[in-house]
Amino acid sequence: MFEESKEKAASALKLPKDVVLGEVLVSFLGRHSVVIENYRSIILYTDCSIKLQAKNCKVIIGGSRLMIEYYTNEEMKINGYIKSLEFE
């Protein structure tokens, strides 16, 4: 109920939803690097897939030679050969 009104308010006021609602924001730069913002934690990290917990979904980046370039509480940059992005 609260979430719905929050979303309405955000769209009415034209506020960025990733900030107001805390939704995950994924931005690709080509297929070699991706920046994921507003994630919660790392669930799985291997050479060929990275699984992250977001607010109300899980994000799975698939590929090969994946490397976490840097990560902080809110933001993570992944470099490597990216093949797929899945939500769970």
Added chain:
Amino acid sequence: MLAWLNHYLFGYLSIEMTGFSPERFLNMCSVHEIELWKVINCGHSYQLFMTVQGFRKVKPLVRKSKVRLRILKKFGLPFFLHRNKKRKLYAAGFISFFLILYSLSLFIWDIEFDGNRMYTYDTLIKFCESEEIRYGMRKSNIDCDVLEEAFRTKFPEITWVSARVSGTRLLVKIKENEVLSEIPAKDETPCDIIAEKDGVITSMIVRSGVPMVAIGDTIEQGQVLVSGTLPITDDSETVINTHFVRSDADITARTEYHFTRQMPLFKKVDVETGKVRNGYYMKAFRFSFLLIRPKPEGTSWKRTMEEEQLHLFQNFYLPIYFGKITGKEYISYERPYTEEEKKLLSEDMNERHKKNLIEKGVQILENHVKILDNESLCQVAIDFVAEEPVGRREAFKMQRSEEPEETNHSNERN
């Protein structure tokens, strides 16, 4: 860049991580704000980079997540200093390099003038020295405003000066006045025009004064050509008054010049043998160091030097000069002049005289060159027939005893 500098300054580690749940460790690190980067998964183990401060805080997290950390390599300034702590002289040299560079940058090592056309570099540098501004002085002792002011007062032809210190150079930009700054005051004192040289008058235009000679007259040096004494006569041709004026006339006369020059019988010839020696030299402050092989006994060498001042950037000049010396061996001997050479030499002499005359404003009508050759002596006779202005103003002397004021008064009355 800033992050890299921060990491380098405080040191960072390359770490291999193995164990039960590496993801939990990574999450806990981000919660505790321990900076990790470049996390790579290689099979069972993970490799990552961590700051030294982070590594100090990481122990409880390691225990909780049951991973094992192993330091692979250490990077950064603290580790570098630790590794090289025995190399004190190396560090001293490194620091003294910067210290010397800094102390050199406190002085002026080059003075440059730009835009001077009338005043030579030497004139300006001498003036600077008289103003206590010289090569090698402290930069802080220079007051550019005072220097500019001094330049403008000393050289009235300089209309605009800008002095500034850039790096270790003093740059002075000058603009000189292109037209005369003042109109010369007209001289109104009465005078005669007398002949400068002997000759025959070819043309004569008299604007004021009494002409004493006519066209075609032969004149001698010192003869009065135009008199400034103007006699006023009445109807019976008796002089009732004299009027003194400043004579003004253009008088040209045909003049002759004769020069005889002796020519040496033997010519000294330097022939290069083709042997070349190169050397280098270095000059710092007042000390110079020469690096060239000594010359063998009884040989003569011509030396040329090229000097260049060392500078770091465009305006950071240092008091160090490098130079290259090139020495060429030569043998000199004497031989008599050939006819051809004599001719060339006499032509050369003639040209030089001609140039001198033309510079003086003389128009040359005829020019003859003769080589008078005998056994013991060789002479060149150069003759010119020329046309030139011969009049020269000269204040008269004898009338000075009279009182000019009185005559002036009577003039007015007339």
